Amino acid sequence: MKKSYLYSTLTNKCPRCREGALFTSTNPYDLANITKMNSSCPVCGQPTEIEVGFYYGTGYVSYALTVAYFVSMFVAWKVLIGMTWELDDNRMFYW
Numbered sequence: 001m002k003k004s005y006l007y008s009t010l011t012n013k014c015p016r017c018r019e020g021a022l023f024t025s026t027n028p029y030d031l032a033n034i035t036k037m038n039s040s041c042p043v044c045g046q047p048t049e050i051e052v053g054f055y056y057g058t059g060y061v062s063y064a065l066t067v068a069y070f071v072s073m074f075v076a077w078k079v080l081i082g083m084t085w086e087l088d089d090n091r092m093f094y095w
Helices: 005-010 056-080
Strands: none
Touching: none
């Protein structure tokens, strides 16, 4: 039975076969090799970099979502708690 996509994501398994390891070291405390990936899945042979620049779009989407989140949190802070640009306003530290 094929494992779920969420399981394969959380355990760093191949997105195609959900069995092969994506990283060369499965030890999370091996800091010297924590970011080294296999060039392809050892089980099914799926390449980890499908084509040059394939994952650039995810970086742009992640950046846009992060900026939108922080802008919305800033607006919520301004509306709910209030904020002034004076240096003697310490309400932020009392909350």
